[in-house]
Amino acid sequence: MKKTNILHFEFLVIGSGIAGLNFALEASKFGKVAIVTKKELMESNSNYAQGGIAAVLDKKDSFKKHLEDTLKAGCYLNDKNAVEIMVKEAPKQIKKLIKLGVAFNQLNNKLILTKEGGHSERRIANAKDTTGREIERALIFQVRHNKNIKTFESHLAIDLIVQNQICYGAIVLDKEKNTVDIFYSKAIILATGGSAQVYSRNCNPKIATGDGVAMAARAGAKIQDMEFIQFHPTALNIPGKPTFLISETVRGEGGILKNNKGVAFMNKYHELKDLAPRDIVSRAIFEEMKKNKIYLDLRHKGTEYIKNRFPYLYNELWWFGILMDKDLIPIAPAAHYTCGGVHTNSYGETNIKGLYAFGEVAHTGVHGANRLASNSLLECLVFGSRAVSSATRFVKNLSSIIYHLPTKNSKLKINKTVNPKIKAIKINLQTLMWKNVGIIRETKKLTEALKKLNNYHKNINKILKKGLNKEIIELQNLCQVAILITKAALARKKSIGAHYLLK
Numbered sequence: 001m002k003k004t005n006i007l008h009f010e011f012l013v014i015g016s017g018i019a020g021l022n023f024a025l026e027a028s029k030f031g032k033v034a035i036v037t038k039k040e041l042m043e044s045n046s047n048y049a050q051g052g053i054a055a056v057l058d059k060k061d062s063f064k065k066h067l068e069d070t071l072k073a074g075c076y077l078n079d080k081n082a083v084e085i086m087v088k089e090a091p092k093q094i095k096k097l098i099k100l101g102v103a104f105n106q107l108n109n110k111l112i113l114t115k116e117g118g119h120s121e122r123r124i125a126n127a128k129d130t131t132g133r134e135i136e137r138a139l140i141f142q143v144r145h146n147k148n149i150k151t152f153e154s155h156l157a158i159d160l161i162v163q164n165q166i167c168y169g170a171i172v173l174d175k176e177k178n179t180v181d182i183f184y185s186k187a188i189i190l191a192t193g194g195s196a197q198v199y200s201r202n203c204n205p206k207i208a209t210g211d212g213v214a215m216a217a218r219a220g221a222k223i224q225d226m227e228f229i230q231f232h233p234t235a236l237n238i239p240g241k242p243t244f245l246i247s248e249t250v251r252g253e254g255g256i257l258k259n260n261k262g263v264a265f266m267n268k269y270h271e272l273k274d275l276a277p278r279d280i281v282s283r284a285i286f287e288e289m290k291k292n293k294i295y296l297d298l299r300h301k302g303t304e305y306i307k308n309r310f311p312y313l314y315n316e317l318w319w320f321g322i323l324m325d326k327d328l329i330p331i332a333p334a335a336h337y338t339c340g341g342v343h344t345n346s347y348g349e350t351n352i353k354g355l356y357a358f359g360e361v362a363h364t365g366v367h368g369a370n371r372l373a374s375n376s377l378l379e380c381l382v383f384g385s386r387a388v389s390s391a392t393r394f395v396k397n398l399s400s401i402i403y404h405l406p407t408k409n410s411k412l413k414i415n416k417t418v419n420p421k422i423k424a425i426k427i428n429l430q431t432l433m434w435k436n437v438g439i440i441r442e443t444k445k446l447t448e449a450l451k452k453l454n455n456y457h458k459n460i461n462k463i464l465k466k467g468l469n470k471e472i473i474e475l476q477n478l479c480q481v482a483i484l485i486t487k488a489a490l491a492r493k494k495s496i497g498a499h500y501l502l503k
């Protein structure tokens, strides 16, 4: 067995999306930071965010309106205090990003704001249709030039080291060297993002396997609201092709949902038509799809406008044989965003001392039963920055720290041979979740799903005993998160927001 490396830092950040990078940059003023990330730094949900970040940046708009839109989308199940904090701190965060070098879409030094579903005003700051990538680029540039930050790519966190409700670090698989390393730290930050890979039809990158929620749950952290999985209404729908996301800003800029007879139908479902909250649009499409194929139509905006406003989407769709200015875009809903997660207060603190969470992995209460579009990048920034103050205080107050090496973890062994059963279980699990715990739910099907998931869980544990590799670790996490989602869905007896119970 290869040697275990033991490393020490003040701050250990797990994840290199916008939540993790933003925290690392701010915390680096107060101590040594490690960023552990399971692929390359850039690979994250953040990198694929197209639409933008919501913030009150126009005179016509107000904090009150942003607050009300967020609460309405969340069916008033939100933590109003957390929403208020997020909304009020939003403009400051946008200004900070501009200072850090993020090139938002501007004209004559004025941001060009766009609109998305559920927003009563134009308030989405964007870098056209590659906002996430542009922010990641700017943050990574800063991180790479920061002497207090050390990055560990291809490092997969396996588990948190927690004793007596205090977190001391994480056990990490170095995927290149095939070693199991111990990262000790005074403050441990979960910024591991979402879990939409639990579903067969999803528009998240492969990294979104819910590792943070699963690790935190195993460590005894409080997990909340996992039943609220947001299904994005418009992901590409061509059999055998990726479920590539078509940003909501396409509808924000005039795109219309139509059936195969060319008839717009959203007026039957909501007064905001195509810009109704996502849960309503997704269910409407799901209903219409029983009779028709559904398309998104932006052709009326003209070639010049489309190519200029949506250059990324135009190019990506071209590869699938679709010209946005000439063709209808076939779409269908796909799992997109995890509204629930590791429960925290508004300073990113969890119920485990020294463990912090923010971004998509966390449940701050801002989203309630359904997230308002473009509030998630914002949540990453606002609560990440607030966590810097709480984590720094915690680190400073720790006069000394005793590093424990839990015996059960030091015995972990690696198995380089990937058991073929892993792939089969994963496909079955994802399909089961889509069919039984998807957009429209029934108690009987949820119960059936839970039973099957518990069986998968037993089989996964047997495979785990033979040793660790990326595939089995992620499958274990997917299964644990799937169980959490299904149990939460069974516990919520009435439909609300993203949780729709037919019977």
Ligand SMILES: Cc1cc2nc3c(=O)[nH]c(=O)nc-3n(C[C@H](O)[C@H](O)[C@H](O)COP(=O)(O)OP(=O)(O)OC[C@H]3O[C@@H](n4cnc5c(N)ncnc54)[C@H](O)[C@@H]3O)c2cc1C
Residues within 6 Å of the ligand: 014, 015, 016, 017, 018, 019, 020, 036, 037, 038, 039, 041, 042, 043, 044, 045, 046, 047, 048, 049, 050, 051, 052, 053, 054, 131, 132, 155, 156, 157, 158, 191, 192, 193, 194, 203, 204, 205, 207, 208, 211, 212, 245, 336, 337, 358, 359, 360, 361, 373, 374, 375, 376, 377, 378, 380
């Ligand atoms: C296609 C798409 C479009 C979107 N558009 C928008 C938008 O326009 N506006 C908006 O507000 N939101 C949007 N979202 C949602 C938003 O992008 C995410 O909610 C947000 O980026 C989450 O950021 P994060 O930093 O919390 O997580 P992520 O950006 O997902 O980063 C998680 C990081 O953790 C790492 N990681 C995970 N597990 C482990 C582990 N075990 N060990 C080590 N590293 C690990 C990952 O590799 C990754 O680096 C979109 C999402 C998608 C998928």
